[in-house]
Amino acid sequence: MDFISKDIQDYSARHTTVAGKLLEKIDRETNLNVLRPRMLSGHVQGRILSMVSHMIRPKTILEIGTYTGYSALCMAEGLADKGKLFTIDINEELEPIVNRYFQESDYSDQLQYMIGDALDLIPSLNETFDLVFIDADKVNYYNYYQLVIDKMAQGGFIIADNILWSGKVISKPKPNDKDTKALIEFNKKVHEDPRVENVLMAVRDGLMILRVL
Numbered sequence: 001m002d003f004i005s006k007d008i009q010d011y012s013a014r015h016t017t018v019a020g021k022l023l024e025k026i027d028r029e030t031n032l033n034v035l036r037p038r039m040l041s042g043h044v045q046g047r048i049l050s051m052v053s054h055m056i057r058p059k060t061i062l063e064i065g066t067y068t069g070y071s072a073l074c075m076a077e078g079l080a081d082k083g084k085l086f087t088i089d090i091n092e093e094l095e096p097i098v099n100r101y102f103q104e105s106d107y108s109d110q111l112q113y114m115i116g117d118a119l120d121l122i123p124s125l126n127e128t129f130d131l132v133f134i135d136a137d138k139v140n141y142y143n144y145y146q147l148v149i150d151k152m153a154q155g156g157f158i159i160a161d162n163i164l165w166s167g168k169v170i171s172k173p174k175p176n177d178k179d180t181k182a183l184i185e186f187n188k189k190v191h192e193d194p195r196v197e198n199v200l201m202a203v204r205d206g207l208m209i210l211r212v213l
Contacts, residue, residue: 009204016043017047019047022101023074030068034094041135044203046070048203048207049071052157053074053075053077054078055078057080058080058131060086061076061079061084062086062127062132063075063085063133064088064118064122064136065089065133065135065137066088067089072102073105075133076111084111084127085107085110086127087112087113088116089113089136098113123147129148132152132158135161138165138178138183139182145189145190155211158196160210163186163208164205165206187200187208197210197213
């Protein structure tokens with residue numbers, strides 16, 4: 001995903017507010033101990049998620065794809081008083097790590113961590129969401145979008161990560177490259193969806209930000 005100049009990335013990071021000590025700890029331990037640490041949102045993207053959350057002060061957040069909990073804690077920083085963040089992940093092996101980080105945070109009472117298939121769990125959530133972050137298996141991005149769009153508050157935001165997919169979305173995908181095909185399809189469909197307006201930000205691996213009309 002490092003198709004943006006490393007010097008530019010480093011400059012952006014140096015001119016972005018430092019994250020809290022717990023987030024720095026999660027970043028460090030994930031990179032040292034967890035498989036595929038590039039899945040972590042990281043400093044600049046994490047501060048973007050925090051900034052968006054602070055701007056809209058969501059009462060209810062849904063995250064699809066918890067990984068080690070970094071992005072969830074970034075978004076939790078902007079939760080409204082008594083707000084709630086639901087985060088779903090299918091990888092039960094990371095559950096003890098995530099639970100430990102969540103318990104160390106200032107938001108432990110506001111976080112509901114769910115293990116299972118998001119395609120099954122999302123329909124069971126009787127909530128209206130102000131902010132949704134999609135960062136899970138790419139082949140189901142549009143399926144997740146379809147499940148959450150009718151649960152969104154008017155003016156709510158959906159953010160999808162890895163939308164540029166290391167720049168592969170501008171090339172013809174290989175026949176067996178299901179992830180790239182799915183992201184190209186997702187980008188096209190949400191861009192043409194009259195229910196939302198969108199901006200694709202070339203930050204890190206690409207963030208698609210959608211505002212529900």
